[in-house]
Amino acid sequence: ENTMTTFPKGFLWGGATAANQLEGGFDQAGKGLSVADAMPGGKQRMSVLASNDFNWEIDDKKFIYPNHRGIEHYERFEEDIKLFAEMGFKCYRFSIAWTRIFPRGDEKTPNEAGLAFYEKIIDTCLEYGIEPVITISHYEMPLVLAKEYGGWKNRQLIAFYENYASVVLNRFYKKVKYCMTFNEINSAFHFPALSQGMVKSSGAGDFKNIAQAWHNQFVASAKAVKIGHELNPELKIGCMIIYATTYSIDSDPVNQAATMVQNQEFNYYCADVQVRGQYPAYTERMLRNHGTSFDELDITPNDLDLLNTYPVDYVGFSYYMSSAVNVTTEQPDEIAGNLLGGVRNPFLKASEWGWQIDPEGLRIALNELYNRYQKPVFVVENGLGAKDEVVGSMIQDDYRINYLREHIEAMAEAIQDGVDLMGYTPWGCIDLVSASTGEMSKRYGFIYVDLDDDGNGTLDRTPKKSFYWYKKVIESNGDIL
Numbered sequence: 148e149n150t151m152t153t154f155p156k157g158f159l160w161g162g163a164t165a166a167n168q169l170e171g172g173f174d175q176a177g178k179g180l181s182v183a184d185a186m187p188g189g190k191q192r193m194s195v196l197a198s199n200d201f202n203w204e205i206d207d208k209k210f211i212y213p214n215h216r217g218i219e220h221y222e223r224f225e226e227d228i229k230l231f232a233e234m235g236f237k238c239y240r241f242s243i244a245w246t247r248i249f250p251r252g253d254e255k256t257p258n259e260a261g262l263a264f265y266e267k268i269i270d271t272c273l274e275y276g277i278e279p280v281i282t283i284s285h286y287e288m289p290l291v292l293a294k295e296y297g298g299w300k301n302r303q304l305i306a307f308y309e310n311y312a313s314v315v316l317n318r319f320y321k322k323v324k325y326c327m328t329f330n331e332i333n334s335a336f337h338f339p340a341l342s343q344g345m346v347k348s349s350g351a352g353d354f355k356n357i358a359q360a361w362h363n364q365f366v367a368s369a370k371a372v373k374i375g376h377e378l379n380p381e382l383k384i385g386c387m388i389i390y391a392t393t394y395s396i397d398s399d400p401v402n403q404a405a406t407m408v409q410n411q412e413f414n415y416y417c418a419d420v421q422v423r424g425q426y427p428a429y430t431e432r433m434l435r436n437h438g439t440s441f442d443e444l445d446i447t448p449n450d451l452d453l454l455n456t457y458p459v460d461y462v463g464f465s466y467y468m469s470s471a472v473n474v475t476t477e478q479p480d481e482i483a484g485n486l487l488g489g490v491r492n493p494f495l496k497a498s499e500w501g502w503q504i505d506p507e508g509l510r511i512a513l514n515e516l517y518n519r520y521q522k523p524v525f526v527v528e529n530g531l532g533a534k535d536e537v538v539g540s541m542i543q544d545d546y547r548i549n550y551l552r553e554h555i556e557a558m559a560e561a562i563q564d565g566v567d568l569m570g571y572t573p574w575g576c577i578d579l580v581s582a583s584t585g586e587m588s589k590r591y592g593f594i595y596v597d598l599d600d601d602g603n604g605t606l607d608r609t610p611k612k613s614f615y616w617y618k619k620v621i622e623s624n625g626d627i628l
């Protein structure tokens with residue numbers, strides 16, 4: 148089928164990263180420690196994260212911490228952004244490390260060196276005509292707020308975040324048009340440590356705390372929208388959710404109903420509040436399913452008013468894989484998957500890390516989200532984590548090209564379905580440290596970074612085959628795939 152002129156003029160082609168996964172410089176220029184800095188690298192990270200059973204102690208003798216060095220983007224951002232510009236990026240999604248601005252999180256006055264660093268990144272982007280797209284908080288809240296304040300379940304964090312967002316927005320609102328308040332806010336359903344700074348000892352095992360933490364984040368997010376819109380009504384501030392299209396394993400209505408519930412609880416709950424400005428009808432039942440209730444939460448009328456008055460402007464989401472639900476078989480075949488898992492779908496192939504590849508599911512996701520909310524949608528993460536082998540002078544990553552091509556085709560279908568899609572920023576446009584495993588060998592980039600899981604390598608940057616492919620895609624506004 149002909150997808151000519153499918154993508155609208157001004158479509159935001161680009162790439163996405165997160166500060167803690169590429170910057171390094173974890174203790175430079177007054178930066179404080181973040182929860183990401185306390186995550187050991189290697190396969191153990193996944194099980195540590197899933198158990199929530201750890202206490203944020205950094206132990207250099209026992210573990211390695213690849214995030215501390217990242218890919219040294221802190222020193223080499225100019226070179227990296229230049230490469231993004233060579234691909235023709237229209238936008239670049241990156242996050243601000245909260246701890247560069249507020250090292251502890253509870254200070255009143257920001258660290259100027261941190262702000263100056265991001266100003267340089269933004270200015271470099273603008274020099275190349277690249278639109279900065281900023282995630283205000285991406286899995287890297289200050290460690291002090293997790294350890295001393297018990298994470299997001301503590302209401303005091305609303306004011307800390309408000310102050311942080313206010314400083315960032317006041318500084319950059321004249322240069323930046325797109326922001327997101329919290330990365331993958333709904334991931335706390337399974338991994339409260341990453342986005343809510345909560346572990347077992349601070350109550351992560353109790354869903355009441357997760358729900359309270361979400362509420363506090365919703366209010367904080369609404370305050371950021373308020374601040375942003377007061378500075379510039381044109382500023383677009385989005386939510387950001389992890390979305391996995393979720394199928395029933397068969398047509399048994401029992402599985403269908405369970406799928407509906409999983410969709411509500413995992414995919415939609417947070418976005419429902421952030422986009423529609425009110426708690427959805429299923430809230431009470433969901434909370435009861437998990438042993439708590441709305442009455443048990445600390446929610447003020449003023450909070451509800453804020454949520455209602457300051458919903459987000461667009462729906463940013465990550466999409467890597469789909470999931471399936473089977474509650475009628477005793478031992479369904481579980482798959483690994485990203486922060487989510489599910490059961491194996493016999494129609495799909497999986498990545499080397501077990502994530503089930505499903506481009507058609509992206510068309511469905513885009514339709515579901517757009518028709519649920521009627522707000523523009525933005526695919527702010529997507530991609531294939533794979534091992535790359537250097538053969539000759541270039542990495543021939545046709546597997547990555549194929550994955551991306553199929554997902555771009557799915558986006559083209561969704562646009563023809565009537566979906567208002569703002570842009571596409573594939574994840575880890577330059578190789579960086581994996582969030583779930585801390586590995587370097589799980590690569591997503593168009594640009595290869597010479598660094599292995601043990602920290603060996605020159606850190607040289609080399610374009611992969613996909614680099615030249617994506618450049619053509621952007622040049623042709625998605626016509627040449």
Ligand code: BG6
Pocket residue numbers: 165168286330331389465485486528532574580581582583584589
């Ligand atoms: C998303 C996160 O969950 O997926 C990113 O927002 C993360 O931070 C990305 O890196 C890919 O996951 P992983 O575990 O392969 O790095």
